[in-house]
Amino acid sequence: MNTQPSARLGNVLLAVAGGIAAYKIPELVRLLRRAGHSVRCVLTEAAGEFVSPLVLQTLSGAPVRSSLFDAGEEGEISHIELADWADLVVVAPATADRMAKLAQGLADDLVSTVLLATRAPVLLAPAMNVNMWSHPATRANAELLRERGVHFEGPEAGELACGWEGEGRMSEPVTLAGRVTLLLGGETWKGVRVLVSAGGTREPIDAVRSITNRSSGKMGFAVAEEAARRGAEVVLVAGPCPLPTPPGVRRIDIETALEMAAAVEQEFEASQVVVMAAAVADFRPAEASALKIKKEDLAPGAGLQIELVATPDILKGICGHKGDRVVVGFAAESHDVVEAARRKLARKGCDLLVANDISRTDAGFDTDTNAVMFVSPGGEVEELPLLPKIEVAGRILDRVEKLRKGTR
């Protein structure tokens, strides 16, 4: 596997919006150029108040554009040519207003028009006051944009220029430059087959009833999406869930733990990386009634005995013959997370355990964000901040890359 994300250099169109964090953009331009990318800057009208176009022009080595209707600028390179030129469009700082414009599809100035016209991936680096970032309107816009495949880096938590503390700081230029290189790195996982399990299982009691759990499948789907984006051949074994299949992913729908075990075993042989994000039922009814169990057959107050039997531990099973594959397991814990995760990793025999605390409301089941810890066989723990699941997926795959290279 080619693990050099900087293998492909690209054309980065940097759209600078009017926020105080724009003062950091010259440094970003410098880092992107140093990484070998071609950079062109477009500014919103307000951005010019925070950063000098001349500085950006000098550092990028290309004319800076800011007006949609300037005949001279448009004659040099039209807004559509700019949109087509870009391999990646970065909006930094991405203000609340710019996010709203993009979410709504407005095209009333150069930056918004280019963003609508481009077919290149878009990376937003939000920066704003913490209350603006947490406003329901901004949350909804961010959610919508993420669903459309727009990438986000940050914002980070900390001291804000407005005097408030909290989430809203633009990520540092070095972080943004690294993310750009990764996004442009393209298909670094080409030739790697990744098997992902996702979602809960559904264990039938009778013709209509079943035992299931609250897993939404979002974490596993994010891993599948990110692996496919990196060029891997991805097989996703999915429990019942309404999520759309990520682009380029082969999906195998299953219902029960036994069906998942069969599908995983079948696909395991040809895979080099396995990520078991599914919440597999640990017990299933020993026998499922083919007919619906009728309530009237039961006397009032009578109990209904359902005998449960253990399902196979799929993860443990595959780890027993994993060879040089990298296998990642998950652990959803409600208390003593680290200790429980360490024990689980030892019991299952996987290469990495991704543990999350399901007692939090902003992480774990059925959320778009997750706060996880990486637990390694040596017992080391790395705690990640609360991140969108797609970003967590990226971090997991970064870790898997290191494991495959033997550097971790």
Ligand code: C5P
């Ligand atoms: O033992 P526990 O269910 O907490 O372990 C969670 C991890 O094991 C997850 O990676 C899950 O996909 C996997 N698992 C499995 N087969 C089971 C139960 C869990 O592969 N029967």
